[in-house]
Amino acid sequence: MAQSFWRQDEVDFSASNSEGMSRGLIILWNARIMEVLLSFRGPDFLGIKVIWKDRMYYVCNVYSACVLSAKRTLWAKLLDLQACYCDGEWLIGGDFNAVKNRGERLGRSVGGNQTEWGEFSSFIDNSGLIDVPCKGKRFSWFSGDGKHKSRIDRFLVSNNIISRWGVVGQLVGLRDISDHCPEWLVVDNKDWGPKPFKFNNEWFQHKELMPFLEREWKELIVNGHGDYVLKEKLRILKRKILWWSANIFGKIDLDMEEGVREINSIDDLDPDIVVEEDVRGNANRKFWLNLKIKENMIKQKARVRWINDGDVNSKYFHSLMKKRLEKELHRSYLY
Numbered sequence: 001m002a003q004s005f006w007r008q009d010e011v012d013f014s015a016s017n018s019e020g021m022s023r024g025l026i027i028l029w030n031a032r033i034m035e036v037l038l039s040f041r042g043p044d045f046l047g048i049k050v051i052w053k054d055r056m057y058y059v060c061n062v063y064s065a066c067v068l069s070a071k072r073t074l075w076a077k078l079l080d081l082q083a084c085y086c087d088g089e090w091l092i093g094g095d096f097n098a099v100k101n102r103g104e105r106l107g108r109s110v111g112g113n114q115t116e117w118g119e120f121s122s123f124i125d126n127s128g129l130i131d132v133p134c135k136g137k138r139f140s141w142f143s144g145d146g147k148h149k150s151r152i153d154r155f156l157v158s159n160n161i162i163s164r165w166g167v168v169g170q171l172v173g174l175r176d177i178s179d180h181c182p183e184w185l186v187v188d189n190k191d192w193g194p195k196p197f198k199f200n201n202e203w204f205q206h207k208e209l210m211p212f213l214e215r216e217w218k219e220l221i222v223n224g225h226g227d228y229v230l231k232e233k234l235r236i237l238k239r240k241i242l243w244w245s246a247n248i249f250g251k252i253d254l255d256m257e258e259g260v261r262e263i264n265s266i267d268d269l270d271p272d273i274v275v276e277e278d279v280r281g282n283a284n285r286k287f288w289l290n291l292k293i294k295e296n297m298i299k300q301k302a303r304v305r306w307i308n309d310g311d312v313n314s315k316y317f318h319s320l321m322k323k324r325l326e327k328e329l330h331r332s333y334l335y
Helices: 068-084 114-127 159-165 201-205 209-219 226-247 249-267 277-302 305-309 315-325 327-333
Strands: 011-016 025-030 034-042 045-052 055-063 089-095 134-136 153-157 167-172 183-187
Touching: 011 034, 011 045, 025 034, 025 045, 025 055, 034 068, 045 068, 055 068, 068 114, 089 159, 153 159, 153 167, 153 183, 159 167, 209 226, 226 249
Parallel strands: 055 089, 134 167
Antiparallel strands: 011 025, 034 045, 045 055, 089 153, 167 183
């Protein structure tokens, strides 16, 4: 039966049973070029762990319930799975039965549930996955009379998948008898030149950055037409910024260790020795500034959930570590 969906002799599949006429899920793959290591499932999702072109991927198909409490359960479970199985890139797609904002819905309940919008958007942010731009039709679901429409179907893709595969968007196709439209990831492997330079926002917190940039820019000498000169200067400056980040800004861990030693040395002084408040205060302020900078760097790079919820020693972080150790807890999802 799987071959009737996808006309491949070497097709394989994983499926979950439907409830009446809905909620059934299936994932098909070409067994000749992909090796599936395991499958996992829950009430509203079905996923596989696959090796393709020597890389590990987690592909998850979702079919969310309409009730907000069930959606919250699904979002939390997907985040937990991502945190526990982080040895590969994630791709999650399907019917989320949720929208991110008013513009993704027309007709019934246009006002919508703003709480749900915010929570769904937070789930996407916490997952670290990208809701790539949508092409084709604006909405993916239509009521029978065509008066109500929503974009409740989508792909969420990791940044590395976007880079490796050349993903440029997701295409919403034409529907037939279904009230949902088919969707595809659109890829374009053309070489469009160098990738954009990623700038770390926390660099601006360092007092030496702007003087360094001004000095280096003034010292750059490039001959040629205006646009060529600008391009070459930016290219050279990029290398210099990377050097500065590694050799000057990158010593933040050493500065934090030095701050800890300084604070403790003050604490260990003989009680009879008077320490000026400015000395102790400066040491504390310097340490906490460096700590904040480091946490913001982690947040910008990884956008991990425990940074959003608090510092790196938060309750969520410790519970996550515990879950990783208690792998047997997750056996119920594996087949």
